[in-house]
Amino acid sequence: MEELLDLIMRAFAYMDGVIDPPSSAHRLTVENLREKCAAEIAFVALEGERLVGCVFLAERTDHFYLGKLAVDPSYQGRGTGRLLLKAAEEAAVAGGKPRIELQTRVELTANQTAFAQMGFVETGRSAHAGFDRPTSITMRKALA
Structure with missing residues (x-):
């Protein structure tokens, strides 16, 4: 779990000072990451024994929510994120979500x-608590 948390923090570090409010990744701990892994479907990408990427799927009524897609910065641009997304899409289809x-x-x-x-296509915008402007964009992808 420590290695997974470290990966997420390194992958999301570029957002610091760019997004407001700060990323929810900053609220992750080893314990709540362990709970996230138990409650959601987690995929990891390995290069040998090195953890280089992850993504989580949380089941909702009519879809799966994809979160914390993270790729080690030194592995970005090599297709790792696309492979993780493909695995998530296959799991969503197998889980009966369109x-x-x-x-x-x-x-x-x-x-x-x-x-x-x-x-993915934009389906909406929302504001975090305390903000009077949109801070997040919701995007959806229809699956075959």
Whole structure:
């Protein structure tokens, strides 16, 4: 769990000082990450024995919510994120859900573009508590 938490924190570090409010990754601990792994479907990507990526799927009524997609910064651009997304999509289809949903931050335009290129479309915007402007973008992908 320590290695998984470290991976997420390194992968999300670029958001520090860019997004407001700060990423929920900062609230993760070994204990609540262990609980997340028990409550959701977790996928990891390994290079040999090294943990280089992860993603979580949480079941909802009509879809799966995809969260904490993280790839070690030194492995980004090698297709690891796409492989993790593919595994998540296959699990969602096997689980009988026709859609995957995620949220990305308004400030992270490169993430929005990347998710759009992978078939996600924006379905809404929302504000974190205490904000009078949208802070998150909800995106969904229909699955075959």
